[in-house]
Amino acid sequence: MTLPNGLRVLLIPDRSAPVIGVAVVYDVGIRSEPEGRTGFAHLFEHLMFQGSANLEKLAHFRHVQGSGGTFNGSTHFDYTDYYEVLPANALDRALFLEADRMRGPRLTQENLRNQVDVVKEEIRVNVMNRPYGGFPWLRLPPVMFDTFPNAHDGYGSFDDLEAATVADAEEFFAKYYAAGNAVLVVAGDLDLAETTRLVEAHFSDVPARPAPERPSFAEPSLTSERYSTYVDPLAPLPAVAAAWRVPDPIADLAAYLPYVVLAEVLTDGDAARLVERLVLTDRSVTSVGGYVSFMAEPFAVRDPTAFLLQAHLPPGGKPAGVLQAIDEECQRIASDGLMVGELARTQARMGANLLRETDSVLGRALQMAVLEQQRGAPELLGELPSRIGAVTEDAVIKAAASLTPSSRATVELVAGGAR
């Protein structure tokens, strides 16, 4: 259903356990940040937990956890999510908490400064004080892309974070945190009529603001190879990541899906092509992974995005040889096709993994919220195993053939911490 203020709502009953998952997804992410405000979408996500009209600072956390639940939020390239999972008797309360901050968070100078400090510590933990921090999700976009929305550091520079103002936050909220730009999903042990009544009671008076127009972030495909090298002073061993552009995940799902399957054919388990070749036979890497989209969420991202392969190398390992072996394996698929059973077993495992992710009410709520927001098709979640299963060998071969060196963006991590 859609409320008069534009909020889209999905209710997904599942009485198998006495718990509920509540997800609110706003159509704003790293790509929407203004220039000079890198990291702002994530900083703003923190500010959404700092109190709202009827809730003091700390109240949100205390009310969720004091109801027996857990909560979090996360910022992605194309969306920002907020969620709770709670015992089913806390439904009314959870909806109140989400509605209150949808009407508006308490944006104060004190809260802003405090959360800038917290976010800086978060970046130190996850990026600056550890080896391989931000590899490759923060390191590849600036190599592959040319425009600010796609290429900039989504965690943000300390200078930009420190320059953020309350006025910036108010403007960001007014523009992007409109009811019409959000999707609410409630999944789990719920009664449809009662939950509908509660959703209307809590969210109907959230002021109607239209969704902002979403600009196109499209960039032309690469016409020549790109390669960038950096030294990670803490890393003891070298690493390399390569990426190629893929078809539009939303507008051309049929052409996009084969890349999602190819990533698993190449890297899922010891029977996968690149694992067998690079890890078990050549011993040129200690691990290799492949996935689609920089945060490895192929069905929660818009165009432009990428197919990625990343590998960690043994001491003294040479990325050039690894890249060449990857090219050879892709060309081998392109020329010889797949082995008997190779595609079917990969699809079986992918189907099982997709099912596993939907076993929790929260996993289901979050994924359906994003599918509704980006595609208007939450039902795709249930259809994905069969859509994946219907990808043909020819389509996978065609995807493999497209992964050429001349359309590749590569980042090489030099081990500055090798001793």
Added chain:
Amino acid sequence: MIPLPDLGPDRPLKLPKTVERTLPNGLTVIAVRRPSVPLVELRLRMPFARANLARSTVLTHTLFSGTGELSTVELAAELQRVGGGLSAGTDPDRLLIAGSALVSGLDRFLELLAQVLAGATYPTTEVATERARLADHIRVARSQPAHLARAALLKRVYGRHPYAVQTPTPEQVLAVRPASLRALHAERTHPAGATLVLVGDVTPERAIDAAERAFGAWDGAGKQVDLPPAPPVLPGPLTLIDRPGAVQSSIRLALPAVPRTDPDHAALQLANLLFGGYFSSRWVENIREDKGYSYGPHSTIEHSVAGSLLSGAVEVGTEVTAPALLETQYELGRLASLPPDDTELSQARQYALGTLQLGMSTQAGVASLLSLYAGFGLRLDYLAAHAARLAKATREDVAAAAARYLAPTNVVAVVLGDADRVEGPLSALTPLTRVPGAAA
């Protein structure tokens, strides 16, 4: 103001129905039907106390490297065909094999695992590959501050007990021979004392019958190996480990704790929540939400077979290392000397009770919980009794537990950071011993 909506009526803790059977070879099989998705989750837990650390670590990475019938690649492919995957891991108490598969492939899934248990071959080439990879992974781990700080804390707390060192060195790993893996496998992977948990879209009887067919012939010989009790946590000067140039300090704390079955456990669990065990705790609200020193402090009670420990971990900016330790000592001291108020306690209690229910709402959650408790001789009915104890624990009980276990005088502390910058400020707060920052 809109008032906070009340919670609906509390529902009693709903435990999934379990069926248990012990096979003639000694394997205990526990099954639960949860038909939410057409999968089955598997956990096989075997006691592994006193197994050589380097060998058992390499064993977990080579267990699936081939059997008499199947190579590494063939085994992985066969598992994929049934939507399956398996992995193994060890700690000083046990070897745990975990995985899942499509329920339509349950029989084949179990058959493959049984084949591995009966006939893992540890081929020379695969072992050489895997131990080299493992050595590299350990080199990477030893460049990570979280790993180094944790290793230093364990060493400090456990001294000469087997819990003190839980990661082998690269050199130890590279010295492991296939013959020693085969010997360790033959000696220690047996059904006696092991517990197999199956949770998924299958009736328990059918799941157990399938397990009996697959594992009935598994050799039952085995020996019981016990660990000595873990030593008590002995407080002393803070250990400061140098990591020159670090932009953050990693603070790790250890405090005494009691096992799940101890009469103090429920009150201690609540006291830990109040201190640092969840987001709405004093530690988080103070050093993150008020001071902005850290992204996230956290404390937890860790249960091992030979003893329990309350541990705390936080990464803080180098320049605020001493102030963060001061606030940490303050919050421990405040909890140990003043009883909590009723609102704060009931919030923690509700969280403890609610998250019990959340933990049992997925196939993987139920399977992991059942397997974990089985390792301590417990079943899910423990949760009902524990919930009752959580509900009954009074403010006085929690204050007494805090005074006894969380007092700042009990603390063992380790700090990994830029010692030249943090030693002076830290030594104003506590006696300390500075050690060089060689890899742990």
